[in-house]
Amino acid sequence: MASDLFRARRVAPSILSADFARLGAQVDEVMGAGARVIHVDVMDGHFVPPITIGPLIVSALADRVHSAGGALDVHLMIERPEGHVAEFAKAGADGITIHAEATPHLHYTLAEIRAAGCGAGIAICPGTHPLLLAEVAEDTLDLALCMSVNPGWGGQQFIEPSLGKLTRMREALPADVVLEVDGGINQDTAPQCVAAGANLLVAGSAVFGAKDPAAAYTALAAAAGAI
Ligand code: DX5
Ligand code: ZN
Numbered sequence: 001m002a003s004d005l006f007r008a009r010r011v012a013p014s015i016l017s018a019d020f021a022r023l024g025a026q027v028d029e030v031m032g033a034g035a036r037v038i039h040v041d042v043m044d045g046h047f048v049p050p051i052t053i054g055p056l057i058v059s060a061l062a063d064r065v066h067s068a069g070g071a072l073d074v075h076l077m078i079e080r081p082e083g084h085v086a087e088f089a090k091a092g093a094d095g096i097t098i099h100a101e102a103t104p105h106l107h108y109t110l111a112e113i114r115a116a117g118c119g120a121g122i123a124i125c126p127g128t129h130p131l132l133l134a135e136v137a138e139d140t141l142d143l144a145l146c147m148s149v150n151p152g153w154g155g156q157q158f159i160e161p162s163l164g165k166l167t168r169m170r171e172a173l174p175a176d177v178v179l180e181v182d183g184g185i186n187q188d189t190a191p192q193c194v195a196a197g198a199n200l201l202v203a204g205s206a207v208f209g210a211k212d213p214a215a216a217y218t219a220l221a222a223a224a225g226a227i
Helices: 020-032 055-067 085-091 106-115 130-140 162-172 189-195 213-224
Strands: 010-013 037-043 071-077 095-099 119-124 143-147 178-182 200-203
Touching: 010 213, 020 037, 020 055, 020 213, 037 055, 055 071, 055 085, 071 200, 085 095, 085 106, 095 106, 095 143, 106 119, 106 130, 119 130, 119 178, 130 143, 130 162, 143 162, 162 178, 162 189, 189 200, 189 213, 200 213
Parallel strands: 010 037, 010 200, 037 071, 071 095, 095 119, 119 143, 143 178, 178 200
Antiparallel strands: none
């Protein structure tokens, strides 16, 4: 995929819980502590109730993140994402993840993401069976994202059956497909997700909700055995 940074075991801080009035400085703080994958949550007010951010913010962060050796992991919680792939790629996304529940055209959209030069991912909600990933796994999939909360908000509690789901996904997916988990990741749940087979751990409130995001990142990465 576009960025090999996604393949290692890493904690990916989600800027959803950052202080947006000082977003650049907050990203610098976690990258200074070693973070290299920055997770960007895009919500449209339709697929999920909240509206968050769009390509302008991706573009505003892209140079800063890339020049520090990092990558932008863009999680699209939007309906019919196929109409928006090009603008996020142009804004500087390195990986673009769409929701399985948000379009009937998964194969087409994944191919569109790859053609735009980005890694192509599919996220599934807690109520979605991972079986459909098998249909695209060999062909067009770089990353699978298991939501361990219902998408839309930071700070929710980890849904325990996600651990079994991660294990099943890891077993079913080709070895080179990144397995990401998102929601309720903290020092307790992170090592459990790693044991279940996840390698990319998204953390929002556990990092940016802390008084010292850099220290929180370092502690979480250590708990997960991440680099
Ligand atoms: C939720 C988002 C997450 C969110 C996670 O819909 O996809 O990336 O930032 O937040 P925490 O880590 O607080 O559960
Ligand atoms: Zn996310």
